[in-house]
Amino acid sequence: MDSFEFNKIAAAVLVTILVVIGINEIASELFHVEKPKQSAYKIEGVEVKAGAQTETAKEEEKLTLITPLLASASIDAGKNVFKKCAACHSVDKAGPNKIGPALWGVVNKKVGSHEGFKYSSTLQGYGKNWTFEELNGFLNQPMKYLKGTKMGFAGLRKDSDRANVIAYLNSLSDSPAPLK
Ligand code: HEC
Numbered sequence: 001m002d003s004f005e006f007n008k009i010a011a012a013v014l015v016t017i018l019v020v021i022g023i024n025e026i027a028s029e030l031f032h033v034e035k036p037k038q039s040a041y042k043i044e045g046v047e048v049k050a051g052a053q054t055e056t057a058k059e060e061e062k063l064t065l066i067t068p069l070l071a072s073a074s075i076d077a078g079k080n081v082f083k084k085c086a087a088c089h090s091v092d093k094a095g096p097n098k099i100g101p102a103l104w105g106v107v108n109k110k111v112g113s114h115e116g117f118k119y120s121s122t123l124q125g126y127g128k129n130w131t132f133e134e135l136n137g138f139l140n141q142p143m144k145y146l147k148g149t150k151m152g153f154a155g156l157r158k159d160s161d162r163a164n165v166i167a168y169l170n171s172l173s174d175s176p177a178p179l180k
Contacts, residue, residue: 066136069163070170071180078168081161085153091172100151106130107170107177122148132177135166 082091088100095102101117109130112123123146128134137145139162141155156162170176 063137063140064159065133066159066163066166067132069159070132070167073160073163073167073179075164075168075171077160078164078166078171081156081165082168084156085165088151088153093172093174103169103172105173107132107135107166107173120148120150122146132166132170135169136162139165 082089085100085103088098090096090098090102091104092102093104095104097114097117101114101119106114107130111126111128111130111134112119126146138149139156141157142149142151142153144155156165167179170179
């Protein structure tokens with residue numbers, strides 16, 4: 001092989017290497033995807049972060065019993081918390097169903113039993129009553145507590161918010177259940 005031919009081969013190899021590197025560079029520029037720093041959507045009251053699954057599972061285990069907190073709960077504060085619910089629920093006696101069922105007299109009533117409301121099959125088939133503790137679990141994380149519910153609400157994660165709003169729900173009755 002003369003040196004001219006050797007140079008030609010060397011040049012060809014070099015060009016090939018440069019082309020391959022070049023294509024790689026361009027490709028990674030073109031197809032580089034920035035990972036978003038934050039999730040694209042955020043639901044009020046719910047923190048979306050890595051490992052959230054396991055954390056909430058732990059939280060669920062230690063969900064505070066609400067009944068002892070009700071003795072010192074405030075109906076007025078609960079009325080205020082209920083502003084988050086009012087778009088979907090009426091509270092008056094014989095109030096109308098809205099996006100959600102009317103809530104007058106809901107405490108200790110059978111789940112999914114308000115006349116004229118079309119419940120999800122989840123609520124329809126649950127079979128229990130809305131005791132204070134059932135309300136506590138549901139209102140903490142509705143869609144987790146009763147998978148398949150169509151109540152599109154993230155939940156009230158503060159014990160005091162749930163205690164107050166449950167005390168308020170309990171007051172929506174001709175004969176409210178005793179709180180202590
Ligand atoms: C975006 C609308 C929406 C909001 C906000 C909402 N709910 Fe609901 N709620 C619903 C719907 C819809 C259902 C029926 C769920 C089903 O059938 O699965 C429901 C069901 C319920 C039930 C069960 C009633 C029954 O008759 O079995 C209770 C109790 C309740 N909601 C309380 C609340 C409270 C308290 C809040 C606020 C902290 C709230 N909801 C916020 C839509 C909503």
